[in-house]
Amino acid sequence: xxxxxxxxxxxxxxxxxxxxxYRLEFLGQGALALLWTSWSLVPLVVVFSDxxxxxxxxxxxxxxxxxxxxxxxxxLEGAVNPSLASVxxxxxxxxxxxxxxxxxxxxxxxxxxxxxxxxxVDVLAGLxxxxxxxxxxxxxxxxxAVAAALALLACATLxxxxxxxxxxxxxxxxxxxxNLSYLFSSIYDAARWxxxxxxxxxxxxxxxxxxxxxxxxxxxxxxxxxxxxxxxAQALGGSLLFAVAARLVWTRAIxxxxxxxx
Amino acid sequence: xxxxxxxxPTLLRIGLAEAVAYRAELLVWxxxxxxxxxxxxxxxxxxxxxxxxxxxxxEFVAYYLAALVVRLLTGAWVVWELTFEIRQGTLAYRLLRxxxxxxxxxxxxxxxxxxxxxISLPVALAGLWLTSGDSLTHDPARLLLFPLAVLGxxxxxxxxxxxxxxxxxxxxxxxxxxxxxxxxxxxxxxYLVPLELFPPWVSALARWLPFRSMLGFPVxxxxxxxGRGEAVVELAIxxxxxxxxxVAVRFAWxxxxxxxxxxxx
Numbered sequence: 001x002x003x004x005x006x007x008x009x010x011x012x013x014x015x016x017x018x019x020x021x022y023r024l025e026f027l028g029q030g031a032l033a034l035l036w037t038s039w040s041l042v043p044l045v046v047v048f049s050d051x052x053x054x055x056x057x058x059x060x061x062x063x064x065x066x067x068x069x070x071x072x073x074x075x076l077e078g079a080v081n082p083s084l085a086s087v088x089x090x091x092x093x094x095x096x097x098x099x100x101x102x103x104x105x106x107x108x109x110x111x112x113x114x115x116x117x118x119x120x121v122d123v124l125a126g127l128x129x130x131x132x133x134x135x136x137x138x139x140x141x142x143x144x145a146v147a148a149a150l151a152l153l154a155c156a157t158l159x160x161x162x163x164x165x166x167x168x169x170x171x172x173x174x175x176x177x178x179n180l181s182y183l184f185s186s187i188y189d190a191a192r193w194x195x196x197x198x199x200x201x202x203x204x205x206x207x208x209x210x211x212x213x214x215x216x217x218x219x220x221x222x223x224x225x226x227x228x229x230x231x232x233a234q235a236l237g238g239s240l241l242f243a244v245a246a247r248l249v250w251t252r253a254i255x256x257x258x259x260x261x262x
Numbered sequence: 263x264x265x266x267x268x269x270x271p272t273l274l275r276i277g278l279a280e281a282v283a284y285r286a287e288l289l290v291w292x293x294x295x296x297x298x299x300x301x302x303x304x305x306x307x308x309x310x311x312x313x314x315x316x317x318x319x320x321e322f323v324a325y326y327l328a329a330l331v332v333r334l335l336t337g338a339w340v341v342w343e344l345t346f347e348i349r350q351g352t353l354a355y356r357l358l359r360x361x362x363x364x365x366x367x368x369x370x371x372x373x374x375x376x377x378x379x380x381i382s383l384p385v386a387l388a389g390l391w392l393t394s395g396d397s398l399t400h401d402p403a404r405l406l407l408f409p410l411a412v413l414g415x416x417x418x419x420x421x422x423x424x425x426x427x428x429x430x431x432x433x434x435x436x437x438x439x440x441x442x443x444x445x446x447x448x449x450x451x452x453y454l455v456p457l458e459l460f461p462p463w464v465s466a467l468a469r470w471l472p473f474r475s476m477l478g479f480p481v482x483x484x485x486x487x488x489g490r491g492e493a494v495v496e497l498a499i500x501x502x503x504x505x506x507x508x509v510a511v512r513f514a515w516x517x518x519x520x521x522x523x524x525x526x527x
Contacts, residue, residue, distance in 0.1 A: 047304065051311075054307055055307045
């Protein structure tokens with residue numbers, strides 16, 4: 001365990017050193033993130049322009065969901081996406097050998113290979129949206145709600161990571177999957193709306209199969225102090241189950257890996 | 263010119279064979295084009311109590327399914343191919359052939375169309391007819407204009423992509439520039455929100471930008487939101503953009519090619 005923490009620290013340090021070389025990128029990314037965040041709020045504003053509420057969500061509450069969406073996007077693109085994207089490259093080129101040879105768990109190594117610290121601007125933008133939403137509501141979340149939201153944030157990160165592991169595992173079977181990450185982010189886009197707007201098949205899909213509800217809607221409800229304890233417990237159990245399933249799929253998939261070296 | 267025309271059937275055959283070979287990728291791309299369905303779900307939830315402007319639930323279904331079809335028909339990916347081949351230097355092979363590389367790209371793109379149609383159209387059409395066939399236009403004149411509008415939409419998409427792609431001759435970050443273009447497109451084309459539902463000044467602005475011609479115009483045409491006269495004006499605007507882009511692409515291609523240097527062998 002201690003060894004893995006030390007490894008994580010080493011990988012983080014390497015990524016930070018790399019990011020610090022591109023300080024100007026921070027400014028560019030910051031400006032772009034601000035632009036995109038405000039741009040992505042436009043449909044929300046249009047939808048709520050002549051309605052008080054949609055599917056039981058007020059504008060401010062939907063804004064909190066949007067805040068979680070932006071925050072999770074920062075986590076996805078900063079901590080999850082970069083390292084796992086390089087796995088696909090490894091699989092195609094057959095250079096995954098070098099990772100598998102190392103005396104540490106391969107899943108751990110590939111998942112921590114690269115971080116992009118500058119994506120923290122998305123997390124900050126998410127926090128900014130929270131403060132606007134709560135300012136408009138004229139109240140602040142209670143300490144309990146914040147604690148619950150943080151717990152669900154951990155769950156959401158776990159789910160997001162597990163989803164990515166599942167996508168990556170598909171690369172062992174399909175190989176040419178530049179598009180898979182594109183598919184993943186296009187599905188993730190649906191998480192910017194409260195899950196209650198979806199009905200029937202889509203609702204089931206986004207709650208249980210691709211648990212987008214767990215990524216944004218539930219943490220938002222927790223922050224608003226509206227989440228039932230039982231739902232929170234289910235979310236916790238569900239995300240753990242998801243992580244275990246992803247691990248099992250990964251270990252099965254990696255057996256399919258045939259080195260493509262010359 | 264005649265040489266290009268003679269090569270065209272072969273090019274189309276090769277393109278189709280490639281599309282069939284990478285069918286898994288095509289499927290992924292189809293599944294990734296799910297935004298209209300998500301927006302449809304959202305707007306249906308909004309329209310459940312009362313219609314929004316001219317849009318009730320039925321109209322939203324027709325609008326977004328039409329948007330899905332137009333989006334699938336007008337897809338292009340030349341910007342990624344072009345930036346990749348310029349950076350890797352493999353564009354040199356294409357330049358050796360007695361055929362303009364952009365024509366070759368266009369042929370590959372069009373050749374994949376039958377397969378995309380075969381997979382996507384039945385689903386969308388069935389949905390369209392089952393749920394709200396009557397909110398499509400029945401006017402034969404507008405239905406005849408629709409293929410022309412879709413062709414124009416594809417041409418604008420392709421030419422804009424080619425234009426951004428030629429920037430890769432000069433800059434490294436052409437692909438990220440295209441992301442900005444896509445961001446503008448998502449909102450100003452009517453892809454996420456029907457343009458009518460924006461505040462009037464946004465709709466007025468969007469009318470003169472190329473994005474509406476890329477999606478909103480064909481969709482509004484087939485859902486009957488445009489009158490005949492308006493449709494003709496929109497078509498004129500669309501083909502003006504095509505002409506302008508064509509000139510710009512020719513110019514940018516020539517200017518860019520002078521800087522092209524392929525390394526290695």
